Amino acid sequence: MRPPSHFGNDITNTAANDGNNNSSNNNNNNTGSGGGDDNNNNNNRNTIVARLTEMGATMMFPKIAGRGIIRVVERCDDAKENSNLDLSECELIQVPDAVYHLMRHTELKTCDLSGNVITKISPKFAVKFSLITELNLAHNQMAKLPDELADLHSLQQLDISHNSFITLPAVVFKMPKLRELRANNNAIIDIDRDEIITSDSLELVDLRHNPLTPMCHELLKNATVSFRIELSEREKEEWEDLTI
Numbered sequence: 001m002r003p004p005s006h007f008g009n010d011i012t013n014t015a016a017n018d019g020n021n022n023s024s025n026n027n028n029n030n031t032g033s034g035g036g037d038d039n040n041n042n043n044n045r046n047t048i049v050a051r052l053t054e055m056g057a058t059m060m061f062p063k064i065a066g067r068g069i070i071r072v073v074e075r076c077d078d079a080k081e082n083s084n085l086d087l088s089e090c091e092l093i094q095v096p097d098a099v100y101h102l103m104r105h106t107e108l109k110t111c112d113l114s115g116n117v118i119t120k121i122s123p124k125f126a127v128k129f130s131l132i133t134e135l136n137l138a139h140n141q142m143a144k145l146p147d148e149l150a151d152l153h154s155l156q157q158l159d160i161s162h163n164s165f166i167t168l169p170a171v172v173f174k175m176p177k178l179r180e181l182r183a184n185n186n187a188i189i190d191i192d193r194d195e196i197i198t199s200d201s202l203e204l205v206d207l208r209h210n211p212l213t214p215m216c217h218e219l220l221k222n223a224t225v226s227f228r229i230e231l232s233e234r235e236k237e238e239w240e241d242l243t244i
Contacts, residue, residue, distance in 0.1 A: 069098075076102040083108055085129075088136070089115035100128045110134040114159070117141055123148035130154075138162050138182070150174035161185050161206070170195065177201055184208040184230070190216045193223065208232040 072090060076099060079085040085108050087099070095113065108129050118140040126148045134157040143164040149155075149171050157180045158172060165186040172181055173195040180203060188210040196205065207220070208230050217234045 072096065072099065073102065079103065079108065080106050084110045084112075086112045087116070088112045092116040092118055094118060094120065095122060095125060100124070103128065108132050110136075112136040113140070114138040115140075120144070121146055121149070125149070126151040133157065135159070145169040145171050147171050147174075153177065156180065158182070167191060168196070173199055175201075179203045182206045184210065186210050189213055191220075193219055196225075196229075199227070202227045204228050204230070206230045 072087065075086055075090075080103075083106065085099075085103065087095070092113070093116070095118075109132060111129055111132050111134070114136045115138070118137070119142060121137070121142070123146045125146075130151060131154050132152065133154050135152070135155060136159045138159045139162040141164055142160065143166065145160070147170075153176055155175050156177050158175070158178060159182040160169075161182045162185045165183065165188055167188055168181075168183060168191045170192065172178060173192075178199075178201050182204075184206045185208070188207065190213055191207075193216070196202070204227060209232050212220070212231070212234070214234065217231060220229050221231060223229065
């Protein structure tokens with residue numbers, strides 16, 4: 001069973017984790033001799049933290065609470081087995097350096113970073129995880145992507161929905177195998193229509209629930225392209241209903 005998703009990192013929720021740790025200690029005191037399983041679990045956690053300390057990995061998790069380190073390490077261990085890294089809903093503000101360290105000998109197929117509070121992706125992401133075919137960045141706080149993501153030559157599906165983009169990042173049109181781009185529920189008002197129309201690999205672009213300008217919406221709606229563009233029905237401005 002996956003551990004609880006709520007934990008602190010180098011900026012958020014370290015205090016909350018301290019509170020959780022204190023509550024856990026109180027619970028352990030109340031359980032008395034019946035807490036053998038809990039003691040074993042705590043020993044396992046301590047072993048993981050000790051191993052990370054020996055590796056120097058804890059230095060790459062600045063100020064992250066112990067439970068947070070363990071959770072990320074456990075998910076990295078799972079990824080070593082199935083090549084799918086799931087760090088969703090971990091309240092990360094970025095991908096910790098320790099993740100790159102722990103995954104250095106693993107060829108990932110997919111990476112799920114959804115449901116965090118990530119504001120940016122490091123340029124080295126594309127170097128470390130160059131073989132991924134699916135990347136989920138949905139439900140974060142990003143407004144741009146680094147140009148280095150163009151080096152994700154195998155990426156086929158990219159989800160940047162529910163973020164803070166006001167335009168489609170130019171780098172998405174430089175990903176040679178990108179087939180599916182989900183950018184719904186952002187703040188996109190305009191896009192470079194020439195770039196999107198000339199893409200050779202795209203099959204689907206989801207732009208629903210974005211405040212596209214009337215001109216942009218109309219041009220995309222009537223564009224002749226080899227892929228599907230999904231748009232929400234545009235609400236007319238008040239002045240458009242006026243009759244002269």
